[in-house]
Amino acid sequence: MSTSLSLQEKYQELTTAATISGVANLQVREQEGILYIDGEAPSGAVKDMLWGVYDKLDPNFLTGDLVMNVNVSATAPVTHAKVTTEHSNLNIRKGPGTDQPIVGKAAHHEIVTVVSQTSEQWWLIRTKDGEEGYSYAQYLTPEATPES
Amino acid sequence: MKKLSTSILLMGILALTISFTSCKKKAKDADIKAAIETALKADPMSVNTMVSVDKGVATISGECKDEACKMHCADMVKGIKGVKEVVNNCTVAAPMPVINAEDEALTKGLNDALKDQPGVKFSINEGKIVLTGEIAKAKWAAVKQMLDKLKPKGYDLTGLTIK
Structure with missing residues (x-):
């Protein structure tokens, strides 16, 4: 159990930061030498801050002894999202998976309609042109509903 | 061995009879403990609970599945004859992380x-x-x-x- 103590100690600053910054449903659990931190951050800034603390405590996250699954809590249902790829278009697929055929593309920085947040990884979206399918959620940033 | 257990059983019945017949007599801590343990064992919600009784004060400890289970445990113990007070030292188990092992x-x-x-x-x-x-x-x-x-x-x- 001494390893358990040191692992929790190692990431003490992170769990404290999560508590102080108002992460909801915070759960810190250890299983088989891995620390799991789950919760809902009140904002994207808090989530980024936590990843910054993680990077400081374990440079480049390379020890691999922490799995941090802190999502930004959805205060309102997400209806629109901006395509935040690095520069390329975002693939729209028939189903949730890169093994699924591409049925369309959303342009970089295009605002799309989020039909359903199918999973943490894949969202069902619809473009202005009416193309509908699944895109990788990492490249979609929730937007306020555009006024039109 | 059989004789011994029979006599223990008889003693138990005797003790039980005494506690029933003389209402004012305090149930012995050990009997209360046994009654609580039996009740806890029969309850599907309490998994790893332990109990100790001192002068009618029952202290329960161990891990409960959730907060509701913890409350339920204490309520049940409170209802057992001879229990004057319940000290609820049960902890609520943190749910195990969902691990993607597939x-x-x-x-x-x-x-x-x-x-x-x-x-x-x-x-x-x-x-x-x-x-x-x-x-x-x-x-x-x-x-x-x-x-x-x-x-x-x-x-x-x-x-x-x-x-």
């Missing part, structure tokens, strides 16, 4: 997350994600966030270089 689901998630990172190769070793290759720091930070969402059983990143 290689198939993990492989699919990894394929999706690493599709745009040709410099990184992955494999799965007993539920752990093993990554090798090179990746830029900014991209790695984003990839690690995606991978943590897959809830793996940990990582082996000894073969990964961050540029």
Whole structure:
């Protein structure tokens, strides 16, 4: 159990930061030498801050002894999202998976309609042109509903 | 052996009879403890609970599934004859992390997350994600966030270089 103590100690600053910054449903659990931190951050800034603390405590996250699954809590249902790829278009697929055929593309920085947040990884979206399918959620940033 | 257990049983019945017949007589702590233990054992909600009784004060400890179960436990003990007070030292067990141990689901998630990172190769070793290759720091930070969402059983990143 001494390893358990040191692992929790190692990431003490992170769990404290999560508590102080108002992460909801915070759960810190250890299983088989891995620390799991789950919760809902009140904002994207808090989530980024936590990843910054993680990077400081374990440079480049390379020890691999922490799995941090802190999502930004959805205060309102997400209806629109901006395509935040690095520069390329975002693939729209028939189903949730890169093994699924591409049925369309959303342009970089295009605002799309989020039909359903199918999973943490894949969202069902619809473009202005009416193309509908699944895109990788990492490249979609929730937007306020555009006024039109 | 049989005789002994029979006599214990008889003594138990006797003790029970006395406690029933003379209402004012205090039930012995040991009897209360036994009654609580029997009740807890019969209750599906209490899993790893222990009890001690001192002068009618029952102290329950151990792990309960959740807050409701903890309250339920205390209420039940409170209802047992002879219990004057309940000290509820039960802790609520933290739910175990949901771990994605299925290689198939993990492989699919990894394929999706690493599709745009040709410099990184992955494999799965007993539920752990093993990554090798090179990746830029900014991209790695984003990839690690995606991978943590897959809830793996940990990582082996000894073969990964961050540029």
